[in-house]
Amino acid sequence: MSENATHTAYEIMLLFSPDLSEDAIKKEVESLKKEITDASGAVSFEDFWGRRKLAYPVKKYEEGSYVVLLFTFPSDKVDELEQELLLNKSVLRHLISKTPQNYSPVTGGEVEASEDLYFEELRAKKAPKPRRGQKNSSERKSNEVLSEKNEEESIQDKKERKKKLDAILSDEMNL
Amino acid sequence: MYQKKKKSPLAIDVPYVDYKNITLLRNFTTYFWKIKPRYYTGTTLRQQKMIARALKKARFMALIPYIRR
Numbered sequence: 001m002s003e004n005a006t007h008t009a010y011e012i013m014l015l016f017s018p019d020l021s022e023d024a025i026k027k028e029v030e031s032l033k034k035e036i037t038d039a040s041g042a043v044s045f046e047d048f049w050g051r052r053k054l055a056y057p058v059k060k061y062e063e064g065s066y067v068v069l070l071f072t073f074p075s076d077k078v079d080e081l082e083q084e085l086l087l088n089k090s091v092l093r094h095l096i097s098k099t100p101q102n103y104s105p106v107t108g109g110e111v112e113a114s115e116d117l118y119f120e121e122l123r124a125k126k127a128p129k130p131r132r133g134q135k136n137s138s139e140r141k142s143n144e145v146l147s148e149k150n151e152e153e154s155i156q157d158k159k160e161r162k163k164k165l166d167a168i169l170s171d172e173m174n175l
Numbered sequence: 176m177y178q179k180k181k182k183s184p185l186a187i188d189v190p191y192v193d194y195k196n197i198t199l200l201r202n203f204t205t206y207f208w209k210i211k212p213r214y215y216t217g218t219t220l221r222q223q224k225m226i227a228r229a230l231k232k233a234r235f236m237a238l239i240p241y242i243r244r
Contacts, residue, residue: 013195013236015236015237054237055234055237055238055239055240056237056240056241056244058237064237066236068195093235093236093237095232095235095236097194097232099191100190100191103191
């Protein structure tokens with residue numbers, strides 16, 4: 001192929017040890033970014049999640065700080081990037097993955113907030129089971145709508161009946 | 176009696192399941208963080224593969240445990 005292999009969109013997630021301060025982490029990330037731009041890549045998104053308790057101890061550490069980067073990079077030189085990360089002692093884990101097209105990046109806080117939408121959908125699908133004889137949800141909905149209309153009409157009928165009764169009672173009293 | 180086919184909780188056209196959505200992925204694991212089989216959740220094969228891949232990535236990055244202690 002020509003000089004530049006095709007640039008592909010990658011996403012990398014880094015786990016730094018808790019010994020590093022935030023400034024040290026930023027320095028490491030900026031050195032990473034320089035390497036990316038030197039190889040004609042472009043960083044489009046970065047997110048510092050901050051310190052977080054790990055689900056299991058990693059290299060005897062119970063906490064770590066996460067960083068997420070989205071960037072484009074020539075596909076030939078990803079192995080070099082990975083080897084440098086493996087040699088770096090402060091980086092405990094790293095994960096390079098391809099992002100699909102039209103992937104809109106989400107920050108750590110937004111991810112946790114947006115999941116409520118999925119949760120609500122799942123709760124709605126765990127709604128009470130349909131009664132016997134009503135297989136489809138559409139049938140159930142139509143029945144519910146009809147029942148509401150019937151209730152409204154009955155309320156109006158009740159009011160009319162009340163008025164009629166009051167009128168009759170008043171007539172009786174007059175009588 | 177055949178069991179009724181469950182509808183998948185995810186939209187059928189889900190393009191990508193992110194390994195960072197821990198609360199979404201939790202719905203597809205047991206109490207002990209094991210991956211639920213497809214006949215429990217009713218997902219499609221494509222969705223189940225994406226979910227499994229995302230769960231394994233998240234386990235590697237220590238976002239979720241391999242097994243509950």
